[in-house]
Every structure is written in structure tokens, then in C-alpha cells.
Amino acid sequence: MKRSIISAAVLSAVFMSAGVFAANNEEGTLTINGEIKGSSCYFDSGKDSEILQLNAVDASLFANKAVGEVVEGNAQKATNMKIICPGNSKLTSINITNVVFGDGGIIKPSTGADTNVGFKLKMDEKHIDKTGVIDISSLNKTLGGEGEIYTLNFDADYSRLNLNPVKNGQLSATVTFSVSAE
8 A cells, every 4th residue: 555655646646747857948949031122123135145156266375364354255155144223122242153263363264174274254355353343333224114124245355364384275154143232
């Protein structure tokens, strides 16, 4: 009989202590919700990509060039990229987001032969520096039915990456842009 009384006392103590702990919760939960929206400015469909095909140049043209000096590529292109900012949206910046820059803002090729040559990207005849920030103050802007339309007039030159001998080969770089607006 003594055994059953002791067990009953122990069991009731266990159930009572569980109730005490439930009343005073020692942990809380905070849920944070948010949303990141795309910029109100966007690249026009069909004008959101472009290929600059530079003319082939002779490696000897780089013989007396310093690092960063350019050889014109005289790019062939079919279209200019366009950004649309609807309504009261205002374009605040265009940034290059996925390239590796060498000294002097030279874009290092992402594919192709190791030629010791890269590219210097230009917007409206001005080279873009290694910050990858594009000066939007001089962009060609027109007003259309969808809002303000910015035409991006890109061009590129070849540029010497280092003082190693320039070698023959094909090279390529893909540049991604992001836009911000207010």
C-alpha cells in the first residue's frame, strides 16, 4: 500500500509542475515579414539585351600600348537597350553587377582565349570606370506613352590588360545591368 501512495504522490507532482511551466512561457516568437519590389523602371522588352560585335584587330596594334590604352573595336550592333520609367518614376542609377574589372576600368573577359586584352565599355562615347556606375545625367531621354524612355548607347574598345605579349584568340564578356528608381 505504501508503494501506491508514493507513486500517486510522484505522478501528481509531475502533472502539477507541467502546469506551472505552461503558465510562464520562457520563449517567444517574432515573425518578420517584408517584400522587396523590383524597380519601377525596367528594361523594355525586346530592347533588354544587345550584342556588341567588335571588329577583329591585329595583335600588333597593342605592341606600343600601355596597360589600359585602347584599340578601337568599331562595334557593330543592331539595337540600343532601352529603359522605361512609367508615371512619376525617376531613374536614379544604372550599375554593372557581374563583371570583373581590371586596372583602369578594363572589363576582363569571362570566356575565350587568354589574349591579355579586355574591353573598355563606353556609354555615349565616355568610358565607364571600374566602379561600374553609369553616369545617367547625359542619357538620351524621350517621353513616350509608357513614360520616360532612356536609350543606352553602348560601345566598346579593346584594351590592354597587362604588359604580357598580346596573343591571338576570341574573347567575350557578358555584362549585367541593374536599374534603380525613386
